[in-house]
Amino acid sequence: MPAKPETIAALQAKFAGFSVSEFRGDTRFAVPKDSLLTVMQHLKSDGKFDLLVDVTCVDYLNYRDARDRFGLVYLLANTITNERLTVRCFLNEPDLTVPSMVPLWGGSNWLEREVYDMFGIIFDGHPDLRRILMPDEFAAFPLRKDYPLQGRGERHNFPVLKRNQA
Amino acid sequence: MPAAEATLEQRSQEQDYLWTLNFGPQHPATHTTLRLVLKLDGERVVDAIPDIGYLHSGFEKIGEHLDYNQYVTVTDRMNYISPLANNVAWHGAVEKLLGIEITPRCKYIRTIIAELARISDHLLSTGAMGLDTGAFTFFLYAFYQRERLYDIFETLCGARFTNSYTRVGGVMHDITSLVVQKIRTFVKTFPETLNDMEKLVNRNRIFVDRMKGVGLLSKEEATNMSATGPVARASGVTRDLRKDEPYLAYADFDFNICCAKAGDCFARYYVRMAEMRESLRIVAAAIENIPSGPANVGVDERTALPSKQQVYQTIEGTITHFELVMQNRGFTVPSEETYAAIEAPNGELGFYLAGDGSNVAYRARCRAPSFIHFALFPQLIRGHTLSDVVAVLGSLNIIAAELDR
Numbered sequence: 001m002p003a004k005p006e007t008i009a010a011l012q013a014k015f016a017g018f019s020v021s022e023f024r025g026d027t028r029f030a031v032p033k034d035s036l037l038t039v040m041q042h043l044k045s046d047g048k049f050d051l052l053v054d055v056t057c058v059d060y061l062n063y064r065d066a067r068d069r070f071g072l073v074y075l076l077a078n079t080i081t082n083e084r085l086t087v088r089c090f091l092n093e094p095d096l097t098v099p100s101m102v103p104l105w106g107g108s109n110w111l112e113r114e115v116y117d118m119f120g121i122i123f124d125g126h127p128d129l130r131r132i133l134m135p136d137e138f139a140a141f142p143l144r145k146d147y148p149l150q151g152r153g154e155r156h157n158f159p160v161l162k163r164n165q166a
Numbered sequence: 167m168p169a170a171e172a173t174l175e176q177r178s179q180e181q182d183y184l185w186t187l188n189f190g191p192q193h194p195a196t197h198t199t200l201r202l203v204l205k206l207d208g209e210r211v212v213d214a215i216p217d218i219g220y221l222h223s224g225f226e227k228i229g230e231h232l233d234y235n236q237y238v239t240v241t242d243r244m245n246y247i248s249p250l251a252n253n254v255a256w257h258g259a260v261e262k263l264l265g266i267e268i269t270p271r272c273k274y275i276r277t278i279i280a281e282l283a284r285i286s287d288h289l290l291s292t293g294a295m296g297l298d299t300g301a302f303t304f305f306l307y308a309f310y311q312r313e314r315l316y317d318i319f320e321t322l323c324g325a326r327f328t329n330s331y332t333r334v335g336g337v338m339h340d341i342t343s344l345v346v347q348k349i350r351t352f353v354k355t356f357p358e359t360l361n362d363m364e365k366l367v368n369r370n371r372i373f374v375d376r377m378k379g380v381g382l383l384s385k386e387e388a389t390n391m392s393a394t395g396p397v398a399r400a401s402g403v404t405r406d407l408r409k410d411e412p413y414l415a416y417a418d419f420d421f422n423i424c425c426a427k428a429g430d431c432f433a434r435y436y437v438r439m440a441e442m443r444e445s446l447r448i449v450a451a452a453i454e455n456i457p458s459g460p461a462n463v464g465v466d467e468r469t470a471l472p473s474k475q476q477v478y479q480t481i482e483g484t485i486t487h488f489e490l491v492m493q494n495r496g497f498t499v500p501s502e503e504t505y506a507a508i509e510a511p512n513g514e515l516g517f518y519l520a521g522d523g524s525n526v527a528y529r530a531r532c533r534a535p536s537f538i539h540f541a542l543f544p545q546l547i548r549g550h551t552l553s554d555v556v557a558v559l560g561s562l563n564i565i566a567a568e569l570d571r
Contacts, residue, residue: 001411023502024262051405052392053507054533058520063528064501073518075505075533079389079403082410086505107392110541118226133219133570142227149224149231 003027003083015039028086036089037099040074044104049076049085052105055112057119061145068092070119074101091121100126118143184212189555191220197294198566200540202555209551214544221570229530233496234260234334237530242328244532245568247290248283250319251510253332258413259506259517260527264497266335266469270457273415275341278349278452279322279331280414280508281445285356286315287511288396288438288445291563295435296367298556299376304366311359318348334497335470336462346453353450360442368436377432381546381558384429392538395513397562400437401429407509414508418455419448431561469497496525503529512536512563536568 002025011029012020018039019030031039043049053075060066068090076085089098100123101108112123113132120141123129131138137158140147190201199220205213225244229237234257241256242249254276261268268276293308316326322345323331323338331338367373383393388401398405406423408416424440426433462470465482468489476483489495499521507516513535520529539562546558 023500024265024504026504028503050389051394053514054392054505054516054518054531056518056529056531056533058503058529063522073503075516075518079405082405084505105392106387106390107538107541110537111392114537131219133222135219142224147227149227 001025001082001084003085004081007083007085011043014042026084026086028088030088030090033089033091033095033098036087039087040101040104043076043085043087048080049078049083051077051079052101052107052111053077053084055101055108055115057115057121057143059119059143059145070096070121072098072115072121096120097122097124099124100129102126117141120144183207187552197559197564200564200566200569202543204552204555206552209553211547211550211552211555214547214555216540216543218540218566219570221566223567223571225571226530226532229527229532231526233525234264234527237527238332239328239330241532242330243567244534244571245287245510245512245515245536245565246327247563247565248287248511249327249329250279250283250331251287251508252515253330254280254283254414255506255508255510255515256517257332257334258508259504259519260334262506263502263504263519263521264334264469264499266463266467268335269460269463270415271340271459272336272461272463274452274456275337275461276332277415277419278341278449278456279319281448281452282315282318282349284445284511285442285449286312287563288442289315291511291560292363292435292438294563295377295431295557295560296373298560299373301367301370301373304363307359307363307366311356314352314356318345318352321345321348333462333470335467340461341456346456349449349453353446353453356446357443360439360446364439374432376554376557377435377561378428378430380431380550380554381561382428382430383542383546387545388429391542393513393542394538395509395511395535396424396434396437396441397513397535397539397542399424400426400433402427407507407514415452416448419451421445421448431557434561493525499523499525505533507533510535512565512568513539532571534568534571536563536565537571540564540569 008020021028056073058071060069070091072089074087100112112126115121116129117131117134118141184205184207187204187206189204191199201217203215204211225240228240238253238256241252244252289308289312293305296304319329320326323329383401385402388398388403402425404423404425409423421444424437426437465472465486468486471490472483472486477487501523503520505516505518507514515535516533518531519527522528547555
């Protein structure tokens with residue numbers, strides 16, 4: 001369910017100047033990187049958004065009229081009132097570091113690892129920021145738009161194991 | 167002394183007797199390809215380190231290259247235990263992005279198939295839980311009913327396993343009277359099997375001893391770790407999107423949310439068994455009340471493929487078919503982003519879609535419940551014995567294809 005008008009009004013009063021938009025019932029809240037942690041702490045403790053539904057990222061490399069390279073997306077939900085809120089934070093190279101949300105929501109642990117694995121966003125303060133789906137030796141970030149869908153070139157990154165070495 | 171302050175020598179001395187067991191990736195009790203590195207103190211699990219990604223197939227990357235109708239075949243392969251629920255979730259998200267309102271008949275059909283998918287998923291997950299803990303007959307009972315569901319799906323869309331039944335703005339083809347008849351028979355006969363299954367294990371000493379008190383998850387921890395679906399409901403979280411954010415036709419039906427307080431493996435089993443009865447109630451009510459009218463949205467909306475008769479006999483049908491099939495045409499997609507979720511058998515299954523005006527999603531993120539639930543595993547198993555690993559794994563219903571995508 002979309003966030004209630006009073007929730008949005010309270011948010012806007014607390015964090016003036018951050019843009020709030022709505023599309024097909026999704027309330028989106030765009031937050032600059034520097035205030036991300038403050039906003040999320042507020043949403044968790046005062047806004048009662050106790051469920052972190054998802055953390056994901058969009059790479060706007062080929063997107064028309066895009067100003068930023070990456071859009072980090074946090075999907076939050078309130079399990080009592082069933083409100084939902086999308087928090088977006090735009091990032092640009094070379095500074096791809098954002099504070100980790102693990103102290104606030106434990107569920108963000110693996111979700112942030114996946115975003116790191118696929119997009120190369122660094123989550124500062126994450127307890128265990130390793131690749132999760134791709135192997136550790138993997139060098140690229142596969143869900144970035146400059147990574148091709150098909151092609152050659154990854155196999156040589158991996159050692160060839162003989163039968164007696166495995 | 168807290169572990170963090172202990173010196174390296176002390177720690178290695180302490181852990182001298184610990185041994186490491188590699189569980190999977192090829193192991194019959196993991197059901198699919200996932201790997202656990204277990205640190206054992208005798209039989210007791212001190213720590214478990216999940217190592218996933220063996221089945222990573224880049225589904226989200228493929229989603230950026232297949233159009234909205236083609237990608238439904240990939241969603242089948244995510245949670246292949248309940249592919250129809252994934253189809254419904256995917257096209258629900260696409261239709262939200264495109265702003266399509268589907269017909270009442272289509273809403274009912276999708277509700278029915280989503281609930282049948284839930285029954286089929288819960289039959290497998292509870293059946294496998296029984297199998298892993300030694301109740302083989304229980305598993306066979308469950309699988310026989312799954313076969314009957316597969317028969318229904320086969321009659322419905324021609325495929326037993328990977329159904330790909332939904333389309334943008336509708337379904338592959340309308341539900342036939344033969345399907346309705348088969349579902350009616352299933353609704354009538356299934357409760358008996360459900361009773362038999364419950365009688366077999368609900369008070370079975372071996373089963374109960376292996377499930378009760380194992381893998382405890384508190385309500386706070388469930389919400390904190392983003393758990394949803396039966397896993398969260400077994401811990402006392404009352405969240406169910408079917409009630410909380412009624413989508414499709416769920417608002418029309420009378421059903422209960424099944425919750426338990428214990429938060430252990432038995433509670434997760436019990437919630438799933440109870441949910442099957444509620445799903446059956448929904449199916450029974452829906453199958454008798456399917457609204458008449460078309461299953462797909464109208465030809466002028468230019469989203470669902472028109473029938474062959476319309477294509478050959480009307481100019482609107484011909485135009486719509488052409489517009490949808492030609493590569494440089496297709497849907498009008500806003501350059502916007504949405505998130506839409508359904509209550510899939512395993513928990514909240516959502517798709518975060520970014521459209522860029524073209525036929526293909528710019529980003530097709532899948533919020534997979536198995537991925538979230540598997541993150542819970544180390545804390546659920548800590549302190550339990552090696553034999554409990556399969557019980558906890560079974561109760562979380564981890565599907566590796568959905569886990570790794």
